Amino acid sequence: MRRQVGQVVAAVVTAVVVAGCGSGPSQLRSAVIVGSTSVPLSQVQSRVDTALGKTDLVARLAGNGVGPPDIARDVVTRSVLHDLLTRTAAAEGIVVSEADVDATLQENGGADATLQQTLYDLPALRERIRDRIIAARHAQRVVPGLAVTADVVGATSEEDAAAKARALAAGGPAAEQLFAQSGGASGRGVTYAAAERPEVASTVLFGLQPGRTAYFQPSPEGGWVVLRVTDRREDPNADPSVAAALGQDDLARIGERLLQPVAEQVGVRVNPRFGVWDPITLRVVPEGKAGGAVLPPGAA
Numbered sequence: 001m002r003r004q005v006g007q008v009v010a011a012v013v014t015a016v017v018v019a020g021c022g023s024g025p026s027q028l029r030s031a032v033i034v035g036s037t038s039v040p041l042s043q044v045q046s047r048v049d050t051a052l053g054k055t056d057l058v059a060r061l062a063g064n065g066v067g068p069p070d071i072a073r074d075v076v077t078r079s080v081l082h083d084l085l086t087r088t089a090a091a092e093g094i095v096v097s098e099a100d101v102d103a104t105l106q107e108n109g110g111a112d113a114t115l116q117q118t119l120y121d122l123p124a125l126r127e128r129i130r131d132r133i134i135a136a137r138h139a140q141r142v143v144p145g146l147a148v149t150a151d152v153v154g155a156t157s158e159e160d161a162a163a164k165a166r167a168l169a170a171g172g173p174a175a176e177q178l179f180a181q182s183g184g185a186s187g188r189g190v191t192y193a194a195a196e197r198p199e200v201a202s203t204v205l206f207g208l209q210p211g212r213t214a215y216f217q218p219s220p221e222g223g224w225v226v227l228r229v230t231d232r233r234e235d236p237n238a239d240p241s242v243a244a245a246l247g248q249d250d251l252a253r254i255g256e257r258l259l260q261p262v263a264e265q266v267g268v269r270v271n272p273r274f275g276v277w278d279p280i281t282l283r284v285v286p287e288g289k290a291g292g293a294v295l296p297p298g299a300a
Helices: 001-022 041-052 055-063 070-092 098-107 111-115 122-143 157-170 173-185 239-244 248-257 260-266
Strands: 030-034 037-040 146-155 186-193 211-215 226-232 268-272 276-278 284-287 292-295
Touching: 001 122, 030 041, 030 070, 037 041, 041 055, 055 070, 055 098, 070 122, 070 248, 070 260, 070 284, 098 122, 111 122, 122 146, 122 226, 122 239, 122 248, 146 157, 146 173, 157 173, 157 211, 157 292, 173 186, 186 292, 268 276
Parallel strands: none
Antiparallel strands: 030 037, 030 268, 146 186, 146 226, 211 226, 211 292, 276 284
């Protein structure tokens, strides 16, 4: 039975990947283009094939509602983040040695044990670990002195959030009226320090530059949030030991979130057969399934 599941999954994902070849001349052989760097479809196909070969894990994921297209999108997402983290490491002089990767593997029970719990092969696993270390080290440098100030408004639905985001981005009387109407569900000039609020620092708020507006749903069960960043500060003289209080998981998540401006600057173009790049979740998602939107200053 598991073999049959694996064969079916392999056939579906192969169809998804191969179909990407018809998405247009600029992406004929690309799963995604980050800046001017192309991630070949062949590379994505190879990693998907590896994932599908782990039939026990694939069957387990299928039981949780994770299907072949989700696996393919995750592979493309990781390719985008790898490119952005490589750029960040080069710009900031972050060097991760093979010994660093080996040490992390040992902390998790060794390479063999870790491979049994992932959909990666060893080269991809080592790349993922290296990326995670880069993200954490990037965050360690920035988190102690990073604070973001924003105007925040609550919303009851995606449609309500989109309308309020346009009003907030446009400014003027309409924006002022939002705060008067929202009462306790709004705030002017609310400041969040990354070191004190790591759960907030890993959201779209900390990836926005001043003047940008976004709306998103922090959790599937909760309401929507609309916010406009008014100030962003990085204090180079902040106490670096503050970051030591955060775990590596928090630091890695924040480090990935800090890639948001880089992604916006260089541009991420996903082969439409896989979906679109979502700046809210920093993931490749199906068309029409983005977790919200980011609006430029003055948008209406």
